[in-house]
Amino acid sequence: MKHRLIAYVGGELHSKVVAAGSKPGQSQSAIIEMALKAYFSLALDHARESGMIRRQDDILRALARIERDQQAHMEMTDLIAWYELLFSSPMTDEQINAAVPDTRKRHAQFRKAVQNRLGSGRRLLGEALADAVFSEDDLVSVQDRRQ
Secondary structure: OOOOOOOOOOHHHHHHHHHHHOOOOOOHHHHHHHHHHHHHHHHHHHHHHHHHHHHHHHHHHHHHHHHHHHHHHHHHHHHHHHHHHHHOOOOOHHHHHHHHHHHHHHHHHHHHHHHHHHHOOOOHHHHHHHOOOOOHHHHOOHHHHHO
């Protein structure tokens, strides 16, 4: 069952509807019905697209966080390497072999500390901003500088 719909349109639009409806197999009602279906279909498409755009924005923000975290990781690795090269003197093979057991123990402690830090779910950036002032003693102990 079709319902009657009364609408007022401008002269140019009315002329176009009359011209299209005068073609064989067409009517003004059919033209208006197709136009309304297309309009409401576009509204649904727009709602779906806006949801997809929001999801894409979320994904892009997540990727930006990952890239930021990778950059922070590279900077920290570079800083660690710089301090290692700055405070450690060249070693002979005998000294290296003697240091391996202690290094393994210290490395295991370091990995455990990193695992605990990452497992806590805390945010590095917020902590870094809170502790923005560093001294040399924050990064290297006096005993490590002597070795």
